[in-house]
Amino acid sequence: MESNHFVKYEFHDLKNFNYYNFSNYKLKNGKRVEYLDVNGENSKLIWHNATVLLDMNNEGNALIDIFLKTHPSVLMGEWKRTDLTQQEKALTKNTLDSARAIIDAAKMTDAEVKQFAILKRMNLNAEMDTLRAKIIGIAQASPASFMETHFDPEKDLRVFIVEAVKERKLEYSNDTFYYGKEAIGTNEEQVLVWLKDNKDILAILKHEIRGEEKPKKKLAKK
Numbered sequence: 001m002e003s004n005h006f007v008k009y010e011f012h013d014l015k016n017f018n019y020y021n022f023s024n025y026k027l028k029n030g031k032r033v034e035y036l037d038v039n040g041e042n043s044k045l046i047w048h049n050a051t052v053l054l055d056m057n058n059e060g061n062a063l064i065d066i067f068l069k070t071h072p073s074v075l076m077g078e079w080k081r082t083d084l085t086q087q088e089k090a091l092t093k094n095t096l097d098s099a100r101a102i103i104d105a106a107k108m109t110d111a112e113v114k115q116f117a118i119l120k121r122m123n124l125n126a127e128m129d130t131l132r133a134k135i136i137g138i139a140q141a142s143p144a145s146f147m148e149t150h151f152d153p154e155k156d157l158r159v160f161i162v163e164a165v166k167e168r169k170l171e172y173s174n175d176t177f178y179y180g181k182e183a184i185g186t187n188e189e190q191v192l193v194w195l196k197d198n199k200d201i202l203a204i205l206k207h208e209i210r211g212e213e214k215p216k217k218k219l220a221k222k
Helices: 059-068 084-106 110-119 128-141 143-150 155-166 188-197 199-210
Strands: 006-011 020-022 045-047 051-055 079-083 171-173 176-179 182-185
Touching: 006 059, 006 084, 045 059, 051 059, 079 084, 084 128, 084 143, 110 128, 110 143, 110 155, 128 143, 155 188, 155 199, 176 188, 182 188, 188 199
Parallel strands: none
Antiparallel strands: 006 051, 006 079, 020 045, 171 176, 176 182
């Protein structure tokens, strides 16, 4: 059984609509596009309604859509084409993604809330419940953005970069990050790579900022 698939065409000025004659046209490559009906005959396409619903499971309607979706009147916005089935699928996906993100946000520990708040540059002086509520709001409005931040495998290191800049262990000036006088990147991704490549310096900085254990020097073998 075929599932329903509808496409809606709507004229931009509903009040002043009388009828519309869709002419044949040329694509940018010069190819001429003509409307051919179900019998393969060149026909005129004239609509007397400002809103038309096409059933894509109907061969004739499908041919009209093929002709119209690249028509100049559609591309220029005189007629608006909406794939209602795809729109519904997108809305359904967004609703489900939002629900999953809200559940994940609600289950975050206080430490995870603080991490997320640091990465999103929220006011850390706010109460934990306030931060959590804001994060749930982000999860609802932008589930993809929430998931990307919350499940980022590099989020610990990204938080550390924010802390290091705040403590002036790393400098950020003129769109560039510096360790001392050494430029280590013009964006966060480059700084991440630099820190991974310089794990001894990373360990020292972590000790200075967080009091974590200093790296132990390896004794030379006799």
